[in-house]
Amino acid sequence: MKFSPLLEDLINALKELPGIGPRSAQRIAMSMMKGDRAIAKNLSRAIDSATKNLKFCTCCHNYSEKDVCDICGSVKRQAKGVICVVENPADVLAIEQTNEYGGIYFVLHGKLSPLDGIGPKELKLDELEKLLKSGDYSEIILATSPTVEGDATAHYIGHLAKHANVKATRIARGIPIGSDIDNVDGSTLMRSLNGRMPL
Ligand SMILES: [Zn+2]
Helix, strand or coil: CCCCHHHHHHHHHHHCCCCCCHHHHHHHHHHHCCCCCHHHHHHHHHHHHHHHHCEECCCCCCEECCCCCCCCCCHHHHHCCEEEEECCHHHHHHHHCCCCCCCEEEECCCCCEHHHCECCCCCCHHHHHHHHHCCCCCEEEECCCCCHHHHHHHHHHHHHHHHCCCEEEECCCCCCCCCCHHHCCHHHHHHHHHCCEEC
């Protein structure tokens, strides 16, 4: 027996989501089509709006509804002259929650991984280099994960900073090797940020 093509379509679309297998996709699809379908309609509206209106900040590349996000647009934050490089938007949130950091960010949306075809171009490091060379920043904090790729990424950016005469520091202390920044508790992250070391 087959489901209706429309239901089949929905199940197939859900299966594409990370962490959702065929059975979960089926269960979610069934549950969404029950009753007044309010949850499904709400989800559809949110996806539609986000895909149409969410863009990347032209300065830090974090998700933003505006060309320049609130953090990059803040005169006070720009005046600190510090850029914190993170792998993912979730890391920005984790660092913001410590209330310890007053500069701007640069979101890589990944880390250098030549085997997966992720090089400097994919991480838009040429744009980071432009920021470093602008003369507006005196320090770059490398808050990439303490993994092999995270360390390689930090070192690569460290070289760019050196060429641009910007001090590069690395957070690491207290963060378990191999873990993601956004999985680290706030106080550990705070200590790690405050105890950053020259690269
Ligand atoms: Zn921004």
